[in-house]
Amino acid sequence: MEIGLSIIFIGLLVFLAHFFAWLFGFVRIPDVLLLMCIGIVIGPLLNIVPPDFLGEAGNVLVMLVLVIILFEGATRLRIDSLKKASFGTVSLSLTSFLLTMAGTGILLSVFAGFSTVSAFLIGAILGDNAAAIVVPLIEKMKIREDSRATLFLESGLSGMLSIVFTLAFITSLEIGVLHIDSVVFDIGRMLIMAILIGTLAAFFWSLLLNKVHNIKNSSFTTPAFVFIIYGITELMGFSGLVSIIIFGIILGNMPVFIAFLEKRHKFLYALLRPQQLSNKELSFFCEVVFLIKIFFFLFIGISLNFDNIPILFLGLLLTLFIFAIRIPAVLFSIPKSTPKFDASIISVTVPRGLATAVLALIPLQKGLEGGQIIQDVTYAVVFFSILLTSSLIFFIYNTRVRKIYEHLLPVFSENPKEGTPEYPEKETKKEC
Numbered sequence: 001m002e003i004g005l006s007i008i009f010i011g012l013l014v015f016l017a018h019f020f021a022w023l024f025g026f027v028r029i030p031d032v033l034l035l036m037c038i039g040i041v042i043g044p045l046l047n048i049v050p051p052d053f054l055g056e057a058g059n060v061l062v063m064l065v066l067v068i069i070l071f072e073g074a075t076r077l078r079i080d081s082l083k084k085a086s087f088g089t090v091s092l093s094l095t096s097f098l099l100t101m102a103g104t105g106i107l108l109s110v111f112a113g114f115s116t117v118s119a120f121l122i123g124a125i126l127g128d129n130a131a132a133i134v135v136p137l138i139e140k141m142k143i144r145e146d147s148r149a150t151l152f153l154e155s156g157l158s159g160m161l162s163i164v165f166t167l168a169f170i171t172s173l174e175i176g177v178l179h180i181d182s183v184v185f186d187i188g189r190m191l192i193m194a195i196l197i198g199t200l201a202a203f204f205w206s207l208l209l210n211k212v213h214n215i216k217n218s219s220f221t222t223p224a225f226v227f228i229i230y231g232i233t234e235l236m237g238f239s240g241l242v243s244i245i246i247f248g249i250i251l252g253n254m255p256v257f258i259a260f261l262e263k264r265h266k267f268l269y270a271l272l273r274p275q276q277l278s279n280k281e282l283s284f285f286c287e288v289v290f291l292i293k294i295f296f297f298l299f300i301g302i303s304l305n306f307d308n309i310p311i312l313f314l315g316l317l318l319t320l321f322i323f324a325i326r327i328p329a330v331l332f333s334i335p336k337s338t339p340k341f342d343a344s345i346i347s348v349t350v351p352r353g354l355a356t357a358v359l360a361l362i363p364l365q366k367g368l369e370g371g372q373i374i375q376d377v378t379y380a381v382v383f384f385s386i387l388l389t390s391s392l393i394f395f396i397y398n399t400r401v402r403k404i405y406e407h408l409l410p411v412f413s414e415n416p417k418e419g420t421p422e423y424p425e426k427e428t429k430k431e432c
Helices: 003-027 031-045 057-074 079-111 116-125 131-139 145-175 180-212 221-235 240-252 254-264 266-272 279-303 309-333 340-348 354-365 371-398 401-408
Strands: none
Touching: 003 031, 003 279, 031 131, 031 279, 031 371, 057 131, 057 145, 057 221, 057 240, 057 279, 079 116, 079 145, 079 309, 116 145, 116 354, 116 371, 131 145, 131 279, 131 371, 145 180, 145 240, 145 340, 145 354, 180 221, 180 240, 180 254, 221 240, 221 279, 240 254, 254 266, 279 371, 309 340, 309 371, 340 371, 340 401, 354 371, 371 401
């Protein structure tokens, strides 16, 4: 593609993204699906842009996008919502991940001829609920704040579980032994240390913000610090994504901590003078996320492979299974006070994305047997899960599919009527 045409295309893409976001408010077709479809057209279908057009830098750039999207989404979560969502989040993360991993492993080993460890390896890889797709979707949906927090935090925890179990199964393939006790220990260690690093980093940065705000053109200093925290946490062997989520949550709720210090510890407040993120910075983060989201989903569409029909069919079957077992996971995990509509949305919000695709590369890079098949099956699930999530959200908003899901989820409370205090209107102060 010529440079002039490429620049025109990028400009048109930004306008299209605004149009897609506006369109969601009327017909509830998720903009992420439409952006991904554009990537499929210019990538696998027309071959205008090859999948490896970014080379080795592609994975790094996409990971930076994921970090920024997670951080910006975390700054929107409020402590009261997190308190309501905490039990449901942990329970949903564990239940959904374990059912996905175990069910996929059994299906592939019994019916598809995969070895037991390879089958469960694919199950572990597919256990991650893609944060970079979940976050943009839930921001546009009219669900309660605690339901939104549950989906957001689940995407972070499931990513950590997926990484730990995937690496454990890969190691077992290499040495021939699987140590379950070491897997459980690694999960606890990664979670605790990531939370500690994110917490300390957030309070440290709040003390520096007073000076940072005096620097000219300093809006991107906070995202730069986010990159540093993520990198340091990963280099230490812990979950960088979890640390970024905690970092964003604390910074986003800093006014609560500041008010507490002013009221209870005035001397400490006068000594430290912690600061909160300015409205200008929050608005800037929203704009950055909007722009990078466009190219992230375009990149996913470009990277998909449609050459192997049997593998695509297997990926479709696994995707349908993942969506099916999500229903009992929601029934078991989510508080029964959750409205049926929210429970329905949580049941269909199970896309797989970047982390899944990256983890699928590891067996191939290590030269393990079946590495190419593992990657191809995983990429097929990534595509179908995003497609099915986006489609079901549209159907739940606009068709009788909503009634079907609410019938499958009878234990949850009736949906609040529009105009009542319980109706989940979005707060305008949180909009970009």
